[in-house]
Amino acid sequence: MQPEGADAPIALVERLRALASPEQRAALERALADRVETEILGVRMGAVFALAREHLDAPLEVVRALLQRQEHEARVLGLSIIGQRAKRARRGDPWLDEAAALYVAEHDRIVSWDLVDLAAPSVLGRAALEHGTAVLDDLAGSAEPLRQRSALMGSLPLVRRGRPADAVRLALGMLGSPATQLQRTIGAVLREVGKVDRELLIGVLEREAPGMTAIALRFATERLEPAERERLRALRER
Numbered sequence: 541m542q543p544e545g546a547d548a549p550i551a552l553v554e555r556l557r558a559l560a561s562p563e564q565r566a567a568l569e570r571a572l573a574d575r576v577e578t579e580i581l582g583v584r585m586g587a588v589f590a591l592a593r594e595h596l597d598a599p600l601e602v603v604r605a606l607l608q609r610q611e612h613e614a615r616v617l618g619l620s621i622i623g624q625r626a627k628r629a630r631r632g633d634p635w636l637d638e639a640a641a642l643y644v645a646e647h648d649r650i651v652s653w654d655l656v657d658l659a660a661p662s663v664l665g666r667a668a669l670e671h672g673t674a675v676l677d678d679l680a681g682s683a684e685p686l687r688q689r690s691a692l693m694g695s696l697p698l699v700r701r702g703r704p705a706d707a708v709r710l711a712l713g714m715l716g717s718p719a720t721q722l723q724r725t726i727g728a729v730l731r732e733v734g735k736v737d738r739e740l741l742i743g744v745l746e747r748e749a750p751g752m753t754a755i756a757l758r759f760a761t762e763r764l765e766p767a768e769r770e771r772l773r774a775l776r777e778r
Contacts, residue, residue, distance in 0.1 A: 548598065549605035549614070555591060556613045559583045572612065575652065583613045592620035596628070600635075600642050607649040615655055623659035626666050640667035640675055647679075647687055653721055656689050664694030673698075673706050680710045685719035692722075692729050704733040708744055715752055727759025734763060742768070749775035 565582025606618030
């Protein structure tokens with residue numbers, strides 16, 4: 541029997557604590573050394589994802605409570621629940637809109653790049669596919685790199701459905717960011733654009749390469765043929 545009501549988040553965190561080990565905690569503390577105001581329990585991510593699959597019907601208020609906790613794995617669990625459920629939700633399901641609104645409202649609790657990736661592509665991506673890119677545009681307009689990454693990751697389902705123009709627009713609007721991780725994301729999104737429309741990517745890079753960072757350009761071109769890759773990278777050096 542699954543826990544209900546106000547006790548549900550507490551019970552789920554207790555499940556996480558029972559799955560933790562000192563060895564995994566030490567490994568995660570090394571990997572997440574830059575986290576502030578975050579408690580590391582020491583649970584393998586595969587175990588967290590499996591627990592999420594058991595609770596895909598958890599109310600969004602339970603997800604909100606998990607995101608508001610200090611334990612890293614609790615936030616992973618909450619985002620995994622909505623991220624996995626969004627992949628399975630039917631078109632037009634009102635839950636999708638509610639999940640996207642929750643993701644944006646609690647974004648201050650999404651404090652790392654890996655947390656973004658757990659839900660932004662499926663939750664925000666589904667919202668963009670069904671209702672347009674307003675939610676992505678709002679996040680992209682933020683000065684916070686994590687919110688901008690959410691916008692970019694949320695654009696990936698558009699790319700994979702053969703609608704890459706918005707992803708290109710969002711990525712190019714962030715070229716001036718000083719955040720190295722965001723520059724990697726910009727390049728990675730453009731690389732995905734190239735998988736569905738190679739000519740669009742090449743045209744964009746021929747125009748924009750001189751003003752791109754080396755990191756973004758490297759990621760954007762890494763799947764191109766060697767000669768084409770070198771030609772485009774050379775445009776930045778002129």
